[in-house]
Amino acid sequence: MINYDLPTNICINGINHPIRNKGDYRVVLDVIAALNDPDLKSIERVECALFIFYAYFEKIDSSDYEAALKQELEFISYYAKEKDKQSKKIMDWEQDFPLIIAPINRIIGQEVRAIDYLHWFTFLSAYYEIGECSFQFIIGLRDKLNRGEKLEKYEQKFLRENKELVELNNKYSAEEQALLDSIK
Secondary structure: OOOOOOOOEEEEOOEEEEEHHHHEHHHHHHHHHHHOOOOOOHHHHHHHHHHHHEOOHHHOOHHHHHHHHHHHHHHHOOOOOOOOOOOOOOOOHHHHHHHHHHHHHHHHOOOHHHOOOOEHHHHHHHHHOOOOOHHHHHHHHHHHHHHOOOOOHHHHHHHHHOHHHHOOOOOOOHHHHHHHHHHO
């Protein structure tokens, strides 16, 4: 039987736990940012992700953290099955957000940052429908570069003129960045 509802709770060991802001896309993007924060240790990333995602994180028993994180990550992935093949990263939610938002606005039919609530599944569904746009072009360039394919002349020109848009930023901890800065 198909479930047509947008989930706003996660069931962990028989207990329903509400998702903060009913699963608004901004909550999920904050979780993704926390999980990718190089300044946090692994356990801190997990705790931050759980705290951001669950409205009443303090009510989750610590013995359920692993199950809570697993359920949270399944929700974020829209319950997609894991791919066996690990491919090189071609997008970053934080870095690419300015490029992603315009086509999502076009698909949704309004400025989504101005509305109070938009469920993550609705946001992600719009993301999956992104067609021809700057973001798609940049993703295509990144994919070609990752696979070592030759770029067309117009792609080479775009890359030279827009390297900061095409190249994914390396995320360094404050200590790593200080070391890099001292070397320069």
